[in-house]
Amino acid sequence: MGSEFFRQPxxxxxxxxxALGGRRLDRSPGGTRYIFPDGGVQYVPADVMPGRARAILVSVQERYATRDIRPKDDPLRSAMKRDGAPDINADTIAMSRHANDRFELMATQARLDRREIGDALRFPEQVLWSPTHESWMWVRGRVIVAVAETDQGINVIRTIMWATSDLWEQNPRPERSGGV
Incomplete structure (x- = not known):
């Protein structure tokens, strides 16, 4: 679930x-209570430790997130449907070095075009949340574009992935295929 739990659970x-529909009910020096649309209340102590924070999150996700059951090799296996995806526009998006490197590799391997990335962000077939990668996943056609929102409101394309396990098999990363 990321190192953020260790820094700021x-x-x-x-x-x-x-993102799961909850809102702060009240806050005190001892902790915060959240209320969810079905009336459920969850208390989070102010001094919650990372392990307990993970357990609380898993419990809340099990209750409020809709998850698809996907095969182990599915690139979207950790993704779930939920509200709260950020709006994407050209003024608030950047591409990480990793995402750029992935794009270059995918373009070389299978002629991925920048339009496919843009189309996935503008006209997605689905937008899912990945708690494993702590990012939103815009899915269209052959690609998944993983985007994380910064505290400053900038959306950063963290990575680009093939949308199916078949595409991954046809176009593996060099380090996984023995080097290329």
């Missing part, structure tokens, strides 16, 4: 709860 839980 209450902040991470706050963001996750809001």
């Amino acid at each position: 209450t902040k991470r839980l706050d963001r996750e709860f809001r």
Whole structure:
């Protein structure tokens, strides 16, 4: 679930709860209570430790997130449907070095075109949340574009992936195929 749990577990839980439809009911020096649309209430102690924060998050996700059951080799296996995806526009998006490297590799391997990335972000077939990668996943055609939102409101394309296990098999990363 990422190193953020070790740094700021209450902040991470706050963001996750809001994305799952929760809102702060009240806050005190001892902790915060959240209420969810079905009336359920979850308390988070102010001094919650990372392990307990993970357990709380898993419990809340099990109750409020809709998850698809996907095969182990499915690139979207950790993804779930939920509200709260950020709006994407050209003024608030950047591409990480890793994402750029992945694009270059995928373009070389299978002629991936930048239009496919843009189309996935503008006209996605689906938008899912990946708690494993802590990012939103815009899916269209052959690609998954993973985007994370910064605290400054900038959307960063963290990586680009093939959308199916067949495409991964046909176009493996060099380090996984013995080097290319």
